[in-house]
Amino acid sequence: NAGVTQTPKFRVLKTGQSMTLLCAQDMNHEYMYWYRQDPGMGLRLIHYSVGEGTTAKGEVPDGYNVSRLKKQNFLLGLESAAPSQTSVYFCASRMSGDRKAFFGQGTRLTVV
């Protein structure tokens, strides 16, 4: 039972480069979330999705885009990476009628 899997685990980008972070869950969860975690800032919601084909902005969406073409996958894209996007990114998912969220292991991104 894999749960929530994030790819890649680590990445170093140069300013201006683009990349996509992949989140995959095998629990048939409707809701999926992308958070970033920075020292002293806690978990901040970037974007979320309440179902296949739907996405919505969270607390800090600028500089990021998302897509949910399949129920089990939620992609987070950085079109032009900036040093301010250096962070640890977490994906989470949960059932629509449940508040319990399950998190992936995180992606450590450094933008130089």
Place this chain on the structure above:
Amino acid sequence: QKEVEQDPGPLSVPEGAIVSLNCTYSNSAFQYFMWYRQYSRKGPELLMYTYSSGNKEDGRFTAQVDKSSKYISLFIRDSQPSDSATYLCAMSEPRTGANSKLTFGKGITLSVRP
């Protein structure tokens, strides 16, 4: 005022101590309350989950919710070095669909000294 406030810590205690971790909140609509534990370089994992007011006990862990004071607590009895981690509180309104997001505290790092 932030919706959820959590003592920033860090907190260091000797093995065997009773630990009390707390969060306050301002949104009276919160009905679901959770505690997540996050080990270093890992993702958060759900530790305790409660609905509305009251206590919930699971082994050495007790979660307490006081909605009248807008205050939640996590107690750890007989703390162990393996309890060393960051603890995050999280809360949610009863609304469903797009508005049912979790709101997290910033987390407090606990270190239990052998």
